[in-house]
Structure formats: C-alpha cells, structure tokens
Amino acid sequence: FPEYLGRPPSSSETLDFSVPAGTRIRWALTCSPAISDLNVTLGGETIAAQVSEDGKTASFEANATETFRYSFPYVREKANGFEYRIEGEQEVEVVPDRVPEIVLQSATTASGYATPSKTLVVDAAVSDDYGLGEAFLVYSLGSREEKRVSLEELTDTSLSGIRDRIRLSVPLSELLGEAPEPGDEFVFQVEVSDEMPPRGTHRNLSSDRKLTILSEEKYLEWFKSELELQLALIAKARDSEKRARVEIENLKVEEKKE
Known part of the structure; x- marks a missing residue:
C-alpha cells in the first residue's frame, strides 16, 4: 500500500479484488500442472510472468493507478509443451483517495x-x-x-x-x-x-x-426591522391558524344541523 496510508501489506486468495490507488500489487500463482511460460494482459499491455524453475509458481507485478482488467492469453505446460489460453477476465478495482x-x-x-x-x-x-x-x-x-x-x-x-x-x-x-x-x-x-x-x-x-x-447604529436599525418582520410573519401565521379553526368549527355546526 502507499506509505502514507500506514497500512501493513495484506494478501488475497481471490483474483478479483480492490486496492487503494498507488498500491503495488504482486501476484503469486500456484500452477498445476507445471508450466514453462505464462503471458498476462494487464489493461492494454501484455507481459511475461516470471515462472519458477519447477514450473509450479508464476508471479508478476503492477502498479495500481486506475481500475483495470487482466487475463491470461497464453499458457504453455512444462511437461508436453501444450499451449492454451485461459478464458475470461479478472478485475482489480482501484479506489482513488477522496478529498476530505x-x-x-x-x-x-x-x-x-x-x-x-x-x-x-x-x-x-x-x-x-x-x-x-x-x-x-x-x-x-x-x-x-x-x-x-x-x-x-x-x-x-x-x-x-x-x-x-x-x-x-x-x-x-x-x-x-x-x-x-x-x-x-x-x-x-x-x-x-x-x-x-x-x-x-x-x-x-x-x-x-x-x-x-x-456600524453599531446601522446594525441596530437592521436588527429592529428584521425583528419587526419576524413578528409580523408570526402574527400573520397566528391569524391564519385562527381563521382555519373558526372555519372548521363552522363546518362542524353545519354538519350537526344536517
């Protein structure tokens, strides 16, 4: 992980995962049967993985700057030279550091x-x-x-x-x-x-x-006018509420007459 995050290295057993931007990723794949060659396509670039002498481990690395997909377009078995590709793609989600x-x-x-x-x-x-x-x-x-x-x-x-x-x-x-x-x-x-x-x-x-x-004088004038405006709005709201109550009472009286 980037040094400023203060996080210790970690590992994952899945091929699809997410990491913070700036992380250096190292894959170590266990191969069975043993292989002699493995090509990896990372985004738009194809590289050759490092294969161990016994062909049982393949490794490669990449810097994670943005989300990318990767695949294995070429594999050659060690024993018989059989060549093939691994179908499908894997994905690494790169999570950018957000601003506070x-x-x-x-x-x-x-x-x-x-x-x-x-x-x-x-x-x-x-x-x-x-x-x-x-x-x-x-x-x-x-x-x-x-x-x-x-x-x-x-x-x-x-x-x-x-x-x-x-x-x-x-x-x-x-x-x-x-x-x-x-x-x-x-x-x-x-x-x-x-x-x-x-x-x-x-x-x-x-x-x-x-x-x-x-100035103190102008501020007091503004404050007084603002207070008067608020009081007027409160009085208006109270009048509206009072009229609404009267209308409701009148409706109740008319319902009783019917």
Whole structure:
C-alpha cells in the first residue's frame, strides 16, 4: 500500500479484488500442472510472468493507478509443451483517495450582517477515507489579499484519525489584527487536506460565508426591522391558524344541523 496510508501489506486468495490507488500489487500463482511460460494482459499491455524453475509458481507485478482488467492469453505446460489460453477476465478495482469532507454545523457564523466587534464562530465536522491532515481558515476582507491561517495555530489542536471536529471562536478584530470597518465584506471558508503526498495538496474547501460589516447604529436599525418582520410573519401565521379553526368549527355546526 502507499506509505502514507500506514497500512501493513495484506494478501488475497481471490483474483478479483480492490486496492487503494498507488498500491503495488504482486501476484503469486500456484500452477498445476507445471508450466514453462505464462503471458498476462494487464489493461492494454501484455507481459511475461516470471515462472519458477519447477514450473509450479508464476508471479508478476503492477502498479495500481486506475481500475483495470487482466487475463491470461497464453499458457504453455512444462511437461508436453501444450499451449492454451485461459478464458475470461479478472478485475482489480482501484479506489482513488477522496478529498476530505467538510460539513459546517449550525453553530458556525452564518452569512449576513455584523458589527466590527463580531466574534467569528466555526464549528465543522470533517472526515476522510484514510486519514485527516491539516486544516486552515481561509478568509479575505474587502479587496485585500486572501489569507490562510492554520487552525492548529488558532485552536492549539490538530486533526487526527478519519473523523474529527473543528471548533473555533475568535473576535474578528483579533483575527485581522484590527477591527473591520463599516462597509467591509469579510468572507471565510474552511480548508482541510489529508495525508496524501505532497502533504497539503489533496484538499477540499467548505462553502463560503460572507459578513457585511455595519456600524453599531446601522446594525441596530437592521436588527429592529428584521425583528419587526419576524413578528409580523408570526402574527400573520397566528391569524391564519385562527381563521382555519373558526372555519372548521363552522363546518362542524353545519354538519350537526344536517
């Protein structure tokens, strides 16, 4: 297996199997009756297997980079020189290393409006098929250059295993080194890589979140209007529910009269 997976070598007694991409496969076939020659077609290439002196073992190797089929188009028996082909094909399924999965949880700061004193909250469930690597907070402020900050530096914890959780709470002013100005737009994402070499190159990005910075006064105005809108929607829903109850009661009365 690829070294970065940290998995010991394994064996299989079946000719059809699956392996991670990058695996070096060695076949060792027991032959009865003994043979002197064996050709193997791997994908579109035909090679000669190495046959032991007694003709009882044949071996060959291949690097698994993508799924392929293989067959044995030519076999020659050792004792009498009889030649034949083995019908059918075998298959090796090569499983590519997927990029990590990132799911932002509900506690993560949502897109919307914020004040310069806003505290950024990140809560992300992350997973990988073989092993998590590094995590970064990727962010930009207005037209400034995008920055990547190691979440290990921000949280004093590192990712491990195939499943982990990223939790971060930091004031924007602390993260940026200064408080953002009203009118700024702050955009952030979470980036996670796995252990595939070169380390840090096999990565994935979460969906982005955007905060529009408002002054305290403008934010309070927006919050008040948003609250009034929500209260109006609640009142409308209650009125609709009340009318529905009245109509149901009227229907019940009419049914009794009939």
